[in-house]
Ligand SMILES: Nc1ncnc2c1ncn2[C@@H]1O[C@H](COP(=O)(O)OP(=O)(O)OP(=O)(O)O)[C@@H](O)[C@H]1O
């Protein structure tokens with residue numbers, strides 16, 4: 410479904426340098442009201458072309474981790490590298506490195522006065538792509554995410570789910586080598602979410618993009634990912650990393666297969682273990 414959109418063939422995986430690397434990453438938020446230790450000692454390597462899902466209870470630091478990777482938030486300790494280059498030099502991010510990233514967050518963050526087409530094509534405009542090529546690409550991407558026919562609409566004329574799909578199209582506009590996604594499908598209805606999961610799988614495999622995907626849904630993580638990283642509650646630490654040993658392409662019906670169910674069960678077990686450790690330690694936070 411997506412082949413026609415892709416100018417470049419999948420990159421051969423570079424097995425020597427991880428595409429993304431976090432080494433001993435810490436994050437402490439400080440304000441006048443005090444400090445919050447959000448992440449502690451995160452070590453993680455993601456290979457080029459790999460799809461990694463991050464799961465964990467609300468407030469365990471998933472968004473914080475993604476924002477640090479994306480160059481939006483400096484860590485208070487440790488190293489973050491992309492393609493072997495530091496994302497952060499002190500509190501300053503490396504613009505060239507982060508320009509290879511496509512980002513999709515919980516909120517679509519569209520410009521309300523731009524049409525959907527102009528929102529989707531904005532990264533191309535910033536890179537000096539001519540108007541004709543921008544328009545053609547925006548139309549392809551709108552078709553891909555099910556927004557064909559809404560190119561001239563304004564964001565306020567779309568549903569929340571449609572706006573989020575526009576944000577996904579925008580993130581894909583520059584053929585990013587790394588896609589960082591924070592619960593991008595959380596606002597979608599179940600049927601659309603299923604379809605977006607299939608499409609994302611297809612996009613990831615065709616482009617060879619490295620994906621880090623945050624979700625509250627363990628089945629969604631298992632459906633999409635090569636590896637699932639389970640974070641423990643605050644301060645977020647890596648509780649476990651589970652390989653998803655399921656052939657691709659995966660169909661939605663894979664959720665009835667024993668290997669799928671076993672992986673889901675093992676991740677749920679990890680979450681429950683953390684909850685048991687935490688019981689009595691603070692308010693219940695839902696996954
Ligand atoms: N800007 C901030 N200033 C202070 N504390 C923050 C800030 N952003 C997040 N936190 C705290 O850091 C911790 C981790 O937050 P984060 O948003 O990363 O969690 P999350 O795992 O993404 O949660 P959710 O699943 O609800 O989106 C929380 O305790 C939160 O209160």
Ligand SMILES: [Mg+2]
Nearest residue numbers: 471472473591
């Ligand atoms: Mg979050």
